[in-house]
Each structure stands twice: as structure tokens, then as C-alpha cells.
Amino acid sequence: MLQRGFAQTSQRVSGMCGTSEETSYEILAYLAENPDARDTLEGVVEWWVFEQKIRSRTSQVEQALADLVSRGLVIERTGRDARSHYRVNRRKLREISSILKQRPISSDRKGGR
Numbered sequence: 001m002l003q004r005g006f007a008q009t010s011q012r013v014s015g016m017c018g019t020s021e022e023t024s025y026e027i028l029a030y031l032a033e034n035p036d037a038r039d040t041l042e043g044v045v046e047w048w049v050f051e052q053k054i055r056s057r058t059s060q061v062e063q064a065l066a067d068l069v070s071r072g073l074v075i076e077r078t079g080r081d082a083r084s085h086y087r088v089n090r091r092k093l094r095e096i097s098s099i100l101k102q103r104p105i106s107s108d109r110k111g112g113r
Contacts, residue, residue: 026052073099 030048031037039047065086068074073092079085088096 023049 026049027044029052034048037048065074065076069076069086073089073096074086075089076084076086
């Protein structure tokens with residue numbers, strides 16, 4: 001019952017746009033995976049929403065890194081820990097600079113990491 005109800009709710013919520021609706025979706029996604037979860041506002045922000053954002057961003061970053069590596073802009077090497085490590089391809093710095101000039105920095109990225 002929870003799964004069917006969640007699927008219907010997630011379809012409605014995922015069709016919405018905007019920050020509040022996205023956050024609602026993230027909360028519902030967390031609760032569907034953790035139906036016994038209970039927390040305060042601060043806990044919801046720190047654990048529920050943050051965890052969902054990390055999962056989403058991890059997938060996006062993985063795809064972006066794969067694209068950058070395939071284009072030769074980023075170099076991927078396997079470290080001693082058997083994990084992939086990434087760094088800029090210094091031979092492509094001019095090309096990277098050109099790419100960055102083509103797209104202005106959005107207001108939410110200015111001054112941040």
C-alpha cells in the first residue's frame with residue numbers, strides 16, 4: 001500500500017517544478033526508503049533532504065566526470081586504494097578556459113565551491 005501510494009504521489013510531485021516541490025519529493029523519497037524515520041526540522045534538513053541530494057548529485061557528478069574524461073579534459077587514474085582519482089588535463093587548459101568563457105557563472109555558484 002505504501003509503495004503504490006508513494007508511486008502515485010511521486011508522479012504528482014515529480015511533475016511539479018520549483019524548490020518547494022523538489023524538496024517535497026526528496027522528503028517523500030527518503031520516507032519511502034525509511035518508513036520508520038522520525039526527526040525534527042533540523043534532522044530532516046541534515047539527514048533526509050541532504051541524503052537525497054547527495055544521491056542525486058553523485059549520479060550527476062559521475063556522469064559529468066565520465067563525459068569530461070571521454071573528452072580528454074579530465075584525466076582519470078586508479079589510485080592505490082583502487083578508486084578512481086581525477087585531475088585536470090593540463091594540456092587542455094586553453095580549451096577548458098574557452099568552454100568556461102562560453103557559459104556565465106550562475107548566481108548560486110559565485111563565490112562558492
